[in-house]
Amino acid sequence: MVAWRRLLLLSVLFSGLLAPSASSTPVFFEFDGQVRAGNLTSVAPIVLNLSEGDWPVELSVGNVTLVLNVSVGDAPLVVEINESLLRRSLGGFSTATVFLSGREVPSIESEKTPCMAAPDWSEGEGESSARGPSRPVPMETVLFSPCREREYLLLPSGVPVVAEYGGVKKYCLIRISEGGGGWSSQGGCSFAYIENAVSSVPVEITSRPCNATVYINGFHLFGEWFTPMVVHLPLTPELSPYNVSIGARGYPFVSGVVNSTEKRVALYADLSALSRVVLVHSGAGVLEVLTEPANASLKIFAGNNEVFSGRSPIKLVLPEGVYTLSASLPGYGGIVENVTVPANESVSLDLTLSLLPANLRITTVPSGAEVRIGNVTCTSPCSLNLTAGVYNVSASLPRYLPSSVLVGLAPGESQAISLELVQMPVLRILTSPEGATVTVGGEQCFTPCNITLAPGSYSVTVEKSGYEKAVLVVSLNAGDVSVVNVSLRKEPLPTSPSPVDALKTSHEVNKVTETVSRQEGINWKPALVVFSLLALVVVFAKMRG
Structure with a gap:
């Protein structure tokens, strides 16, 4: 199979085959991930029929969830995610949720305050501190340096922490009391060693644009927590993970989780780019599907979800996009086609289904026989793919009588036969x-x-x-x-003539010769003598044999 991105679809039938509901509109979520629209949850890519109005939508890709509102009218919509831009826009978060419509956050201009007069971390005992997050336990914020150097340490109540800044290491332990709408802390930081102190991890937080507002576990330090900044977080199973949020007026709001064992963590959010990650646009086309033979089963999927099924021929109204269509019919091979449907245009597919081959498995007793079906041969046991029909199957083997049988095969059928060969006499x-x-x-x-x-x-x-x-x-x-x-019986020996018979034979010859010679008037006596002698030789030769 050729690797391709499985972008699929849902639609409503057109031209009276299956009319779309007057109160719903197809919305094509064209990305790989999860989608939640109202109470509907599914795997994308998918097309959901949504009623007209504003829909709260959550789109999840990897470890990021995008939250937005989609206004659905009477025109089909396509919702796309620029995944490459999304990956470049966020960094360092274990998981993150991006609220694309943004949230109301304070600006650095609205929180201008004079610098805090406090001791520097690197100068002697003590520290400059302010209130911190209240969960999972009350915390205090330590300012490593006055006048907005923007590097801080969070100290949880009752947890000993060791931190280092500017090459100076200190051990801190505080206890925070809350009540009456206020809080107070006891303890602090010093060079004195504290056993089992928890190390803190510096987390660098940057954004585009800069001066974005930062929240940690839902808390923002007035006049201080804006990007870029560094905060040292004690990471323990009781305290982590931490939630870090970044936002700016007119931009998306990012809320992510930090749970890392690294020595230093860098969080980054390009709020400007995040505002362009999701594209919602209208557009629809018409897809017509014809098959030969007709009445083929057609299925349309979105991801792994079947969202449409019917029989050919059909016409579909689809949001523009790339779709995958499958066609099947019993006894025929299936077809899978990718098709691009442009907005405001029609696309037609004419699919021809091929008959499925039948499979015939042949065995013989004994094996090793030559099997012949028309011009096709194989040696048993063997398996052949054939078109549907009736076949004479024959098998032959030296010293065995040939055997044959008629076999009928239907399209896509799998059949097994066995031919028994009888030995020749x-x-x-x-x-x-x-x-x-x-x-x-x-x-x-x-x-x-x-x-x-x-x-x-x-x-x-x-x-x-x-x-x-x-x-x-x-x-x-x-x-x-x-x-x-x-x-076998031997042949009998021939009988030998006696000497008397031989003389009689010679006398008979002489008489015949004498008679002839008288009739011809020729003197045959010399010749007769010679002939008689030769006859006697022959007779005696036979007797000896």
Whole structure:
């Protein structure tokens, strides 16, 4: 899959398919995170149908929550977050909430006061202090240096603290009493060592614009706590986390949590940039979806949330943006499309769904057979993806009878078949003596031998020189092993003529010759003598053989 950002949508059907409610308007929250609108909570990106009016909205991205009001009218809206700008606008907070509409805060001009005349931290015992936050325990604020150097230390009541400023380390322990609308403290800071004193962590707080008002645990030190400033916070499980807020008139208000084990923490808030992080704008387009075949199931998601489902064809009125659409139909492969819908324009998608292949798994007994389906072959066991239809599936294996079966496959169906192959019959021929030539079914072998044949009846001929030919008929069935044992008989010797018969034969020849010679008037006597001698030689030769 190609990696893409899954920006999805909700919409209302157009053109009479599904009319939008007259009292609601689609609002597309186009970012990755959480959204809360009134009592509606969901995962973005998502489109929510909101009634007309002002909606309190919370948008959460990572560890930051943005709070704003969205005015919903009759036109679709798109709510976007510039996440890159958001990351550059805040720093150092464990979590933070940004109130984009801001809050009423005092300005540095409204809290001008003369400098406090107090001893400097680096000069001897003692410190200059003022009231501090009252939670989680009452605290006192120590001014490290007079005249708004803006570096402070918070001392919680009853907690020993060690702090260092300007290279000077002191141990502090105070106890604060509150009552009658006032407070008083006893104790202070000195060079005297206090066992189990808690170290303080310097937290630097800056902002853009500068001179923004700072609150710590909901408390602001009049005339002092403005950016840039540094405050040393004792971080213990009982005291932390601390809440630090930064605000300025006409800018967003940031309230964040500080809970760090670092030796120094830097908090930063660009209030000017935060005012541009969220963009709310109107805009809508029309998306038309056609499919072949029609009546495909269409689904539209926002993030992981399904926000629309219907069947093609449809027309949708959507806020402008990037959407993902899925189409499916039983027996067909699904389609997922990303589409951009511009404002005040129409986009049409024409989707063609392809038939799903069927899967056929073939096994044979025994395995290793060649399976053939049309022009496609495989060796069992095997699996083939085929288009829907009816197929003749055949399997063959040497020395086995082929087997076949007709199989019907529906689109997307998965089917398994098994073909059992039967061994071809085997004829085993034995002869006495061995070495005879056997001819059967067009095959020849020399005994003893085996011949594999198809089932049926066969004429078997057995021949060997010097022996009479033997012929027999056998019937073979599938899977049979038939044994034939043939005893060959020797051929009989030829009978030899006696000497008397030989002389009679010679005499007959002479008479014939004499008769011929008389008829022809030719003297054949010399030739006759020679011929008679040759005849006698032949006769005796046969007798010796």
